[in-house]
Amino acid sequence: MSSPIALLPDAQLRPLLDAYEASVRSRRWHTLLILACVAVAMVLSSISAEVSIPKLLDNIHRFPSYIIRLFQLENGRPVWTDVAEWFWGLPRWLRLLGETLLMAYVGTVLGVIGAFVLSFLAAANVAPSRWLRWTVRRFCEICRTVPELVFALVFVIAFGLGPVAGVLAVAIHTVGALGKLFAEVVENIDMKPVEGIIAGGSSWPVAMRFGALPQTMSNFVSYALLRFEINVRSTAVMGFVGAGGIGQDLIEAIRKFYYSDVSAILVLIIITVSVIDTLTSHVRHRLIGLQEKH
């Protein structure tokens, strides 16, 4: 069958093609420019980072060496030959894991609450005022740039040793990190529903709650849980303030080359993370309404 579309004669087509090319040209240059910049940055970075692909390929066979050692007991046998010996510290680790989860929970929840409020103030498409947005963005930057270690140190001197200092440090860092990520989710939403609500005279919080939030919720959840995972690990930093948790035991085991302990603790953490990931997948899918496949 021949085409239902009659091709325009060339004389008519040329100007249209040219007009199209002209309108995308600047965009295309933009893209190429960005790509070129990234490429140049990559090359410069590779030089600075002493990247050497031959070295990598020559030695890649050593990649498993450390991993294999992780799965050996002190007597040199593979860990699974004596699971009881492998997980000798299970009660202690589980207790520490529990403590860690608790600390990470508090740090994350406090941080998420802060970030949640700030993100709408910091998002360019919905922020109620320019200077407020600027202030909030800078505030978030400070919160996440000052290392947790420094906050922890300051809090230790102020509040004394203990989990409080560490949890607060984690919470503040979380505010900064999530504040930015949340804000960018908000910037990427479809504005139509927000307009629909604004057009009825709703106040800003209402428009955010019903127009923006439903669209961002699943992303918020996914970022918050990722942060929770990260915070589970960054409690290792809190060893520094006397509230180590499982992270500190892990770092200690790594540093002291207690190989089987490292793998055992990692297995526990992996299980925890997988469980969290699975549970929250369900929550997120319900939020998005992904019942339908295609």
Place this chain on the structure above:
Amino acid sequence: MLRLEGVTKSFGGKRAVDQVSLVVPTGQLVGVIGRSGAGKSTLLRMINRLGDPTQGRILFGDTDITQLKGRALRQWRARCAMIFQQFNLAGRLDVLNNVMMGRAFHVPTSRALLKLWSDDEKAQALSALESLDMARLAGQRADTLSGGQQQRVAIARALVQEPDIILADEPIASLDPRNTKVVMDALLHINKHFGITVVCNLHSLDLARSYCDRLVGMAAGRVVFDDVPAALTDAVARDLYGLEAGEVVGEAPPVLMPVGARPGFALAGS
């Protein structure tokens, strides 16, 4: 009285709305017609202050709408309901909550945020939905509705606002004849009984002629026609839409003439 004075809106270099001046007396039902891309939606959006004019002023009574801020602006929007061409519903919320958004200005923010609508408010929303034959679906998520159902939710939202003026952007584009009638009758009814001004973008000239007190024709961002419906003769309409003489305007009887022969229309064959 709604008064537009030299209102212009540019996107980049392009003028979507160009020097529009209009006076709409209170209680009029104005139809805005014109080709796709003529600037009709952009004009309505500016009246609701969803976009700021690049030039010109919009006045309602003595108030300069374009200068409003904060609560005053929200109050204006609450008084000036907007029905969007693409519905602009919150897809992940259910129908009832979408409609409740029309009451949000009148409800304290704290209560609205927790969805603590009073029974009266819910009853009002449900009545509006019922009048559009949508109350059955009050619990369904908006993004699973059919096109016409979404459109009716958007209309219900505007109705519960109890506005002074309604801006309707093709409110019946996705509706079947019965619902078209229901909606247009409803607009006519609240226009005539409550004296609410209605500005309505329409593509159907028949409907525009039957329902409106006055028609405003736009082309390329400018107002090119502004008169009573009777003045919209076929010749004028042909002009407005750039149709050739001999082509029928409005929802027309079958045309089986060789379409390829028309200039600017390049389908093959014939």
Place this chain on the structure above:
Amino acid sequence: MLRLEGVTKSFGGKRAVDQVSLVVPTGQLVGVIGRSGAGKSTLLRMINRLGDPTQGRILFGDTDITQLKGRALRQWRARCAMIFQQFNLAGRLDVLNNVMMGRAFHVPTSRALLKLWSDDEKAQALSALESLDMARLAGQRADTLSGGQQQRVAIARALVQEPDIILADEPIASLDPRNTKVVMDALLHINKHFGITVVCNLHSLDLARSYCDRLVGMAAGRVVFDDVPAALTDAVARDLYGLEAGEVVGEAPPVLMPVGARPGFALAGS
């Protein structure tokens, strides 16, 4: 020949399409009419296999569409163009690239992924756009287009597919009279000249009567009318849309009777 055998689609407990059996001979222009929510869009989506029927089969020639997988399924979709009620464009792509998606099946994936369209392909897309008066806007982002402009992009995408059958879901809902005519004429033209089957959901009975060879009326998911347009008398239409006797069907002259008096319509006053 397209054959539907007892096709049913349920969402949760609700049957959106209910035991639909239809035979559409090749080259027919079928109009599907019915109230909002009757299941028209859902039916079309199943023919394109965007949703799987809960029950029943769809056959094209001897092929069971409902069993297709992988490349065969993609081929079927390429042969069966779909124009969506809500356009379903990629908002952040420009118009031309949106139209090029219609060629996706015919272009090697690797080339398509890099947007390396050949000049022929671009020429074809631009010609299709030009026939809909949209070629000027080929470089604009789809989400900045007006409603009618988006609709025409969606139509152009379907045209460049060079399909055997076109499924059009209210293709003229957001269009002005001139573009309505352009689009309907185009569908009629490719139907008559190339023998391409067209199944078209329509809300305008006038258009349905003028353009279609056959009308299928749906109500609550079932087919309740299936005949030549001439058989769609006002009485039948009234039945189909659940209108009262005395209410005019189609795009009607002004109705200034007291609307509040009608049952099922709860606006106050009168």
Place this chain on the structure above:
Amino acid sequence: MPGHFPVDLDAVRGRHSEHFQRFGRRRQTALAIAAAAFALLIFAIGELGFFDGKLLAGLGRLAEITGLMLPPDPKDWAHVRLFSSALLETIAISLLGTLAAAALALPLAFLAARNVTAQRVVRFFSRRSLDTIRSVDILVWALIWVNVVGLGPFAGALAIMTADIGTFGKLFSEAIEAADRKPVEGIVSAGGGKFLGVRFGIIPEVFPVLVSQVLYFFESNTRSASIIGIVGAGGIGLYLAEAIRTLELQQTSFIILMILVSVALIDYVSGQLRFAVIGRRGVVS
């Protein structure tokens, strides 16, 4: 103006009683979950000793301590130069690691996304491997790579890369799942394959989100940078750790200030980049 709807409340309530239950089932569940989460928070806060009075007592000293960090002071110009070059080095390493991770994570993310990959098994295994990669401490990755390429910045970049693959894989896949279905349908309905649906229906829509995630991790890696210090590649993290360890508080705050400035720069650039992609479209408030 009178209401348009002098509504008969009782009649409406009779017809639609289900919408008048103050606390429907869904609401009850939501409330229960919120209450449980809150209770856990209170319990945890108590358990961790937030309530033992030190918090209030210590607040006053916060200012005093912060005072010790002010004004930021690098000591001398030599240090400024030293820090600057270390900062550049750090930026280079984390740029490399982050971009490599993003490139490797993208295909994995599609395998792990429910609206792209229909096979449960594939999804399960890709998600679990992402979980595993993420759970393994970056210190372990560092040791593994030190075994391969020895101490140095290359090992740092590789460690960052491996650790971030897990994170990116998860984040990307979830952004993809949250994407709107309609554009994909538009493409698939025309016979485009999965790849095209993803490339033109999903990527343009989620691209800004992905970019912002990558830029965020780039920034975050620059900031934390401890891993670069661990593998003996110097970097600003080394100096920062040193300043903290030796309680050179003013120097600490100077280094932080430097990082802050570069973070703000990255943030600015990333904002420009993202808006170039999504277009500036706001609403007036």
Place this chain on the structure above:
Amino acid sequence: AEAQSWKSTYPELVMAVVPAENASGVTERYAPFIEYLSKELGTKVMLRVANDYAAVIEGQRNGSIQLAGYGPASYARAIVTGVAVEPFATTVNNDGTIGYYSVFYVKADSPYKTIDDLKGKNLGLVDPNSTSGNNVPRFALNKMKVNPETFFSKVTYTGSHENAVIALQQGTVDVAANWWNSDTDSNLTRMANKNLAKKDDFRVIYKSDLIPNSPFAYLSNLPPDLKAAIVKAFNDAPTKDKAAFDKLSDGKDKEFIKVDAKYYEPVVELIKFIDQLRKQKS
């Protein structure tokens, strides 16, 4: 000819150091010394400052690091985990001592005189990796037949030497471990210099045996003549390039002396003792 043989196998030597607990500016300190070494050995020496000695140990295990400056405990850790390295030099302090000490502080105004007085009180250690802040104190307590976990009501890791002092000051712990070089050089004197603590607020109630200074170690399988050249270069450093040598410790050290594995055996024993404690702590 012999010299040529190892120079072709080792066109570049990598020396890794881990910053000591209390040192700052490692890179600057080492720069002139590395230059001196390169010159003396006639081959390029590359410095890597690693923040974590675990990475250094791994690097030595796979042979990519030939020379390493360890802390005494991390050297012992390398030996215990089976890396074939030999210590060859350590520093001598200006006062002729060749090590430092671990001490227990209590508050000056507290009544405690000996460890025995502290039964049921709180002990603050530094962190599980610290030689002077954990390993040596535990070893010492063990020799006193004191099991810290039962003897004290609570044993806290404070995270750093500074934190230990702060915790003591705030009363979080009643006795704290710390490092101590001499009456004029200790963590406490340094904190006092920065106004973070007052020296007179605290009192030492126990001082450990000498902990030997940090060793430099090379891979055991280096060619003997290369080893000899390295040892010679180190021993000659204070005379041949005094400026470079002094920079290493701000002039606090006098010279290098040759040491061997035997010299560090007590530390290795200490580490083994700590390892054997590990499974008791759960």
